[in-house]
Amino acid sequence: MSTTSKWQVSDAAHHLHPFTDHGALAAKGTRVITRAEGIYLYDSDGNKILDGMSGLWCVNLGYGRQELIEAAHKQMQELPYYNSFFQCTTPPAIELAELLSDIAPSHINHVFFTSSGSEANDTVIRLARYYWACQGKPEKKTIISRWNGYHGSTIGGASLGGMKPMHGQGDLPIPGICHINQPYWFGEGYTEDSTAFGVRVAQELEQKILELGEDKVAAFIAEPIQGAGGVIIPPDSYWPEINRICKKYDILVVSDEVICGFGRTGQWFGSDYYGVKADLMPIAKGLSSGYMPIGGVLVSDRVSQALKQSGEDFNHGYTYSGHPTAAAVAVATLKVMHSEDLVTRVRDELTPYYAQAFGSLADHPLVGEVRTTGLLGAIELMQDKASHSFFAEKGAAGNCCRDFSIANGLVMRGVGSTMITCPPLVITKSEIDLLVERARKTLDDTAAQLL
Numbered sequence: 001m002s003t004t005s006k007w008q009v010s011d012a013a014h015h016l017h018p019f020t021d022h023g024a025l026a027a028k029g030t031r032v033i034t035r036a037e038g039i040y041l042y043d044s045d046g047n048k049i050l051d052g053m054s055g056l057w058c059v060n061l062g063y064g065r066q067e068l069i070e071a072a073h074k075q076m077q078e079l080p081y082y083n084s085f086f087q088c089t090t091p092p093a094i095e096l097a098e099l100l101s102d103i104a105p106s107h108i109n110h111v112f113f114t115s116s117g118s119e120a121n122d123t124v125i126r127l128a129r130y131y132w133a134c135q136g137k138p139e140k141k142t143i144i145s146r147w148n149g150y151h152g153s154t155i156g157g158a159s160l161g162g163m164k165p166m167h168g169q170g171d172l173p174i175p176g177i178c179h180i181n182q183p184y185w186f187g188e189g190y191t192e193d194s195t196a197f198g199v200r201v202a203q204e205l206e207q208k209i210l211e212l213g214e215d216k217v218a219a220f221i222a223e224p225i226q227g228a229g230g231v232i233i234p235p236d237s238y239w240p241e242i243n244r245i246c247k248k249y250d251i252l253v254v255s256d257e258v259i260c261g262f263g264r265t266g267q268w269f270g271s272d273y274y275g276v277k278a279d280l281m282p283i284a285k286g287l288s289s290g291y292m293p294i295g296g297v298l299v300s301d302r303v304s305q306a307l308k309q310s311g312e313d314f315n316h317g318y319t320y321s322g323h324p325t326a327a328a329v330a331v332a333t334l335k336v337m338h339s340e341d342l343v344t345r346v347r348d349e350l351t352p353y354y355a356q357a358f359g360s361l362a363d364h365p366l367v368g369e370v371r372t373t374g375l376l377g378a379i380e381l382m383q384d385k386a387s388h389s390f391f392a393e394k395g396a397a398g399n400c401c402r403d404f405s406i407a408n409g410l411v412m413r414g415v416g417s418t419m420i421t422c423p424p425l426v427i428t429k430s431e432i433d434l435l436v437e438r439a440r441k442t443l444d445d446t447a448a449q450l451l
Helices: 003-014 022-028 066-078 091-103 117-134 155-160 194-212 238-249 270-274 301-308 324-339 342-363 394-407 429-450
Strands: 033-037 040-043 048-050 108-114 142-146 177-180 217-222 252-255 280-283 295-300 367-373 376-381 413-415 418-421
Touching (some): 108 117, 108 301, 117 217, 117 280, 117 295, 194 217, 194 238, 295 301, 342 367, 342 376, 376 429, 394 413, 394 429
Parallel strands (some): 217 252, 252 280
Antiparallel strands (some): 367 376
C-alpha cells in the first residue's frame, strides 16, 4: 500500500471533514496536501497545484513566508499563550489592536478578538443586541441578513447566513434573525436593468424593517461581496441604497469582512470599496494570511462607547481571544502588507490585469458570465448561454468542473455551477496567465463531458 493510500485509510477511519458527505469521501479517498510554497500546493503523489483559492480565501501572502513563521517562533519562545480575561492583555494583542485601528475607517478604533470568522459573527449578535439594550431599547434585537449569504457555521453564524441546506440541519435559524434576497443580478434579475435591480433588491431591506417594526430591528449584516455564495458582486446601485435605509431607520450596519477584508478588493476593506460606513466589521482569514487561526470584530466608536459607559461586564469572550502567538503572526502579516504596499498593488496593477485576463474566459461556449472585483472572480457555467439556461443539476456541473480543474493543476471551487477564484495577493501577472490557461483547459474538458 502506498503512503497516500495509508493516509487515506487512516483519514477515513478517524477524521470527520467540514461540509462533507463522509461515506462518499471514504470511498473516493482524500487528497493529501503535504507542503506548499508561494502560490503552489504539493500533494502526497507529487502533483503541483496552483492554489486559486488562497487556501480557503485566506493565504493572501502565499505559502512559506519566513516573516510570519519567525514571528510565531519568537512569540512562542517568549509567551506562547495567555488569555485576555482577568484584566490582562499581552503586547502582541495591544500592537495588533492598534494596527487594526490604523487601517480601519476613522470612526472605528476598537477590536474584539476571536479565533475565527464564525466566532466573530456570533460576537456580532451579542454586540448588536447589547448595544441597543444599553440604549434602553432591549426589544431592538432582530438582525436582518440575506439569503445565500455566508457568515460561518456555528449556530449563530449559520443562522445569520442564508444557506438553506445549513438551515435544514439543526433547526435553524435561531429566533430573531430573518433574511431578504441577495443582489444576484445574473442569476435572479437578468431580464432587468442591473441598476434598477440593485435598488429594488436593496429596498427589500426597508420593506422588511417596516414589516417587523423599526423599533425591533437591531442590525443588517452582509458581505460586501458574497464569497461562498458564488462571488456575488452587487450592482453599483445596491450599497448606496442600503446605506440610505440603515441611516433612515437607525439600524447598525455590519459589513462582514472575513473574505473581503485585507486588500482582497484593492482596498483595505470591502466597506471602503463600496463606501459603507459600518458599525461592526467581522474579520478573520487574511488577518494572519491563514497562518494562525484568529479573527475579531472591528467596533465603531458608537458601539465601543456604549460598552465603556454601560457600568457592567459585557459577558462574552473566548479562551483564545487575543491569543498572543496568533496576534504576533497577524502583526507580521500587516507589516508585510504595508512594506510591500500590497493593497495598492492589488488596486492599481493586479485588479485591471486580472479583470482582463480572467474575463477573456467569457467567450467560452460553456460560460454565461465572468465577473471580477479585485482578486475575486467567478465563472457562471451554463447549459445554453444563448437562452440563459442553467444546468438542471448545478452542483453536478460544478463538481465536474472542479475535478477537472484539480486534474489540470488548479484549485477552483465549485458553488453550484459557479466556479470561483480567490488567488493570493502576491500572485504575479505570469501566474495569472497560467491560472487562466489552466481554467480554459478545464472549461474545455468540462464542456466535452457536459455539452
